[in-house]
Amino acid sequence: MLNSLFRLLAAISILLAVSGKILMAAPAVTYVLETNWGSQGSTPGKFSEPTGIAATDTEVFVSDARNSRIQVFDYHGNFNRQFDIPGKGHGEPGRPMNLTIFRDEIFIADYWNDRIQVFSLAGKFLRSIGTSGSDHGQFNSPGGVAVAANGDIYVADFYNQRIQQLRPDGNFVRQWGSTGETGIRAGKFNYPTDVAIAPDGTLYVADGYNDRIQVFTPEGRFSHKWGGPFAINIHGPFNGWFATVTSISIGPKGNIFVADFYNDRIQKFTPDGKFLNAFGITSDGPTHTAIAVAVSTDGSVFVADYMNHQIQKWRPQGKE
Numbered sequence: 146m147l148n149s150l151f152r153l154l155a156a157i158s159i160l161l162a163v164s165g166k167i168l169m170a171a172p173a174v175t176y177v178l179e180t181n182w183g184s185q186g187s188t189p190g191k192f193s194e195p196t197g198i199a200a201t202d203t204e205v206f207v208s209d210a211r212n213s214r215i216q217v218f219d220y221h222g223n224f225n226r227q228f229d230i231p232g233k234g235h236g237e238p239g240r241p242m243n244l245t246i247f248r249d250e251i252f253i254a255d256y257w258n259d260r261i262q263v264f265s266l267a268g269k270f271l272r273s274i275g276t277s278g279s280d281h282g283q284f285n286s287p288g289g290v291a292v293a294a295n296g297d298i299y300v301a302d303f304y305n306q307r308i309q310q311l312r313p314d315g316n317f318v319r320q321w322g323s324t325g326e327t328g329i330r331a332g333k334f335n336y337p338t339d340v341a342i343a344p345d346g347t348l349y350v351a352d353g354y355n356d357r358i359q360v361f362t363p364e365g366r367f368s369h370k371w372g373g374p375f376a377i378n379i380h381g382p383f384n385g386w387f388a389t390v391t392s393i394s395i396g397p398k399g400n401i402f403v404a405d406f407y408n409d410r411i412q413k414f415t416p417d418g419k420f421l422n423a424f425g426i427t428s429d430g431p432t433h434t435a436i437a438v439a440v441s442t443d444g445s446v447f448v449a450d451y452m453n454h455q456i457q458k459w460r461p462q463g464k465e
Contacts, residue, residue, distance in 0.1 A: 172421050172422040172463075173463050173464060173465060174421070174422070174461050174462065174463040174464065174465055175422065175424075175461070175462050175463055176411075176422070176424040176446060176459040176460065176461055176462070177459065177460050177462055178424075178426070178457060178458070178459055178460075179445075179458045179459065179460040180221065180222060180457075180458050181222075181450070181453075181455050181456060181457045181458065182218070182222030182455060182456055183195070183222075183450075183453075183454055183455035183456055184453075184454055184455060185454040186454075187212050189216065189224045189227060190216070190218075190222075190224045191454070192207065192209045192212065192216070192454040192455065192456075193209060193210070193211035193212045193454060194209075194210045194211045194451055194454065195207050195208060195209055195210065195436070195437070195449040195450070195451065195454065195455075195456065196208045196210040196240075196241070196242050196243070196436055196437060196449060196451065197210075197241055197242050197243040197244045197253075197254070197289075197392070197437045197449060198244065198392075198437045198438065198439040198447050198448070198449045198456070199244040199245055199246045199251065199439050200246075200439045200440070200441040200445075200447055201246060201266070201441075202441070202442050202443075203219065203220065204217055204218065204219060204220075204225060204266075205217070205218045205219070205220065205439070205447050205456065206244055206246065206251055206266075207449060207456060208241035208242055208243070208244055208253070208437070208449070209227075209241070210240050210241060210242070210256075211240075213229060213230050213231075213232075213238035213239045213240065213241070214227050214228060214229050214230060214241075215227060215228055215230065215241060215244075215251070215253065215264070215268070217266075217268075218456070220441070220445065220458070222456065222458070226267075226268060227268070228264060228268030228269075230253060230255060230262060231270075232257070232258055233258050238257065239253075239255050239257060239258055239262065240255060240256040240257035240258070241253045241254070241255060241256075241262075242254040242255075242256045242287070242288050242289065243288060243289035243290065243301075243338070243339045243392055243437060244290070244439075245289075245290050245291050245292055245341075246266070247292035247296070249265060249266055250263050250264065250265060250266070250271065251263070251264050251265075251266060252290045252292060252298065253290070254287040254288055254289050254290045254300070254301070255287070256286045256287060256288060256303070257286070258277075259275060259276065259277035259278075259283070259284045259285060259286060259287065260273050260274060260275040260276065260277075260284060260287070261273070261274040261275055261284075261287060261290050261298065261300060262274075274298065274311065274315045275287070275300070275311075275315065279305050279324050279325060281309070281317035281320070282309070282311060282315055282316065282317045283305075284300060284302050284305065284309075285302060285303065285304035285305045286302075286303040286304045287300050287301060287302055287303060288301045288303040288337065288338040288339060288353070289301040289337075289338055289339030289340050289351065289392070289393075290340065291340040291341050291342045291348075292342065293342045293346060294342075294344065294346070296312075296313040297310055297311065297312060297313065297318065298310070298311045298312075298313065298315075299311075299340045299342060299348060300340070301337040301338055301339050301340050301350065301351070302320075302337070303336055303337065303338065303353075304325075304336070305324050305325060306322050306323065306324065306325055306326055306327055306333075306334050306335070306336065306337070307320045307321060307322035307323070307324055307334065307337070308320060308321040308322060308334070308337060308340060308348070308350055319365060321334075321348075321350070321361060321365070322334045322337070327354075329355055329377045329378045331359070331367045331370060332359070332367050334350070334352050334355065334359075335352060335353065335354040335355040335378060336353045336354040337350055337351060337352055337353055338351045338353035338390060338391050338392065339351040339353075339390075339391065339392045339393050340393070341393045341394060341395050341401075342395075343395055343399065343416070344399075345363060346362075346363030347360060347361070347362060347363060347368070347416070348360065348361040348362075348363075348365075349393055349395070349401060350393075351390040351391065351392060351393040351403065351404075352370075352372075352390060353389055353390050353391060354378070354389060355372075355376075355377075355378045356372050356373055356378055356379070356380040356386070356387040356388060356389060356390060357370050357371060357372030357373065357376040357377075357378070357387065357390065358370060358371055358372055358376075358390065358393065358401065358403060358414075358418065359376075360416075360418075369417065369418060370418075371385060371414070371418030372385065372386060372387045372390070373385075373386045373387065380407075382408050384412075384420045384423065385412070385414075385418075385420040386408075387403070387405045387408065387412070388405060388406070388407035388408045389405075389406045389407045390403055390404065390405065390406070391404045391406040391435075391436050391437065392404035392436065392437040392438050392449075393438070394438045394439050394440045395440070396413075396440040396444065397440065397441075397442050397443075397444060398444075398465050399415075399416055400413055400414060400415060400416070400421065400465075401413070401414045401415070401416060401418075402414075402438045402440050402446060403438070404435045404436055404437055404438045404448070405423075405425075405435065406433050406435060406436050406451075407433055408425075409425050409426060409427050409428045409433050409434045409435055410423045410424060410425030410435055411423065411424055411425055411435055411438050411446060411448060411459075424459060425448070426450065426453070426457065428452050432451060432452045433451060433452055434448075434450045434451060434452045434453060435448050435449075435450065435451075435457075436449050436450075436451040437449035444461040445458060445459065445460060445461070446458070446459040446461070447459075
C-alpha cells in the first residue's frame with residue numbers, strides 16, 4: 146500500500162515538474178562556464194578525486210581527497226600553494242572532504258580519521274577536534290563542517306546519522322538526529338554530508354541519501370525541507386529534486402547552492418526552497434561530476450568535479 150502511494154505521489158510530482166519546466170520563465174541570473182582547470186594526477190595543479198571546495202575573496206581551496214592534501218589557487222586557476230592532511234600517525238592518510246573558512250582559518254572534515262582538522266589559510270596546522278566514536282563530540286566519518294558567527298562548530302557526522310554542534314574548544318552543545326539511526330521524518334537523517342550556517346544562524350543540512358535539504362532555526366527547531374515530493378527520500382532529475390546531495394553553500398545574496406551529485410549539477414534555491422535554476426557538466430560515466438560547491442563574494446560559483454578531476458568556475462550573468 147505504501148509503495149503504491151509513493152508511486153502515485155511520484156507520478157503527480159513528475160507531471161508538476163514537467164509542467165513547471167514548460168511554463169517557468171527564464172531565471173534572472175544564469176550561469177556560464179568561465180573556465181576549468183586540473184586533470185588526474187598528483188603534481189601541483191592536478192587532482193585525484195576532489196571532494197570539497199571553499200573560497201575567500203581572492204583564493205579557492207580544494208580538498209584533493211586521494212592525494213590527502215589541500216591545494217590553493219587564485220580565481221583564474223593558477224596554483225598558489227598546497228599543504229598535506231596527515232593521518233593519525235599510524236600510516237593512515239587524511240581524506241579531506243567538505244571545507245569551510247572562518248576568519249583566517251580553514252576547517253576540514255577528515256573523513257577517514259574521524260575528526261575536524263583546522264589550519265591557517267597559509268597551511269599551518271593549528272588543532273584537531275574530535276575522535277572516533279559515537280559519543281558526544283566524537284565522529285564516524287565526518288563529511289562536512291560549518292562555523293557560526295560565535296565560533297560554534299557544526300559537523301555532518303555521516304555514519305552516526307546526526308549533526309553535532311560543538312563549542313570552539315570541541316565541547317558538545319547538542320545534536321540533531323538519532324545516533325546511528327536513519328529516518329525520513331523531519332529532523333532525521335540518512336547519511337548527512339554537509340552543513341551551512343546563514344548569517345542569522347539558520348542551519349542548512351545536506352541530507353545526503355534522503356535526497357533533500359533540511360533547515361533548522363537558530364534556536365534549533367525544525368523549520369522546513371525540500372527535495373522531491375514531500376522531501377521524503379524520493380529522488381529524481383527534475384527541478385528541485387535531488388539524486389544524492391553532497392554539498393551546500395550559501396551565496397552572498399542568501400540563496401542556497403546545492404551539489405546534486407548523481408544529477409551532475411548545481412541547483413540554486415531561495416532560502417525557503419524555491420527553485421531558481423540549475424547548471425553543470427553532464428557525466429559520461431561511470432561516475433559523476435558536481436560533488437562540492439562554493440560561492441564567492443562576487444557571485445562566482447566554484448565546483449569540485451569528481452569525475453574529471455578538475456575545478457569548474459561558473460560566472461553569473463544578469464541581476465538577482
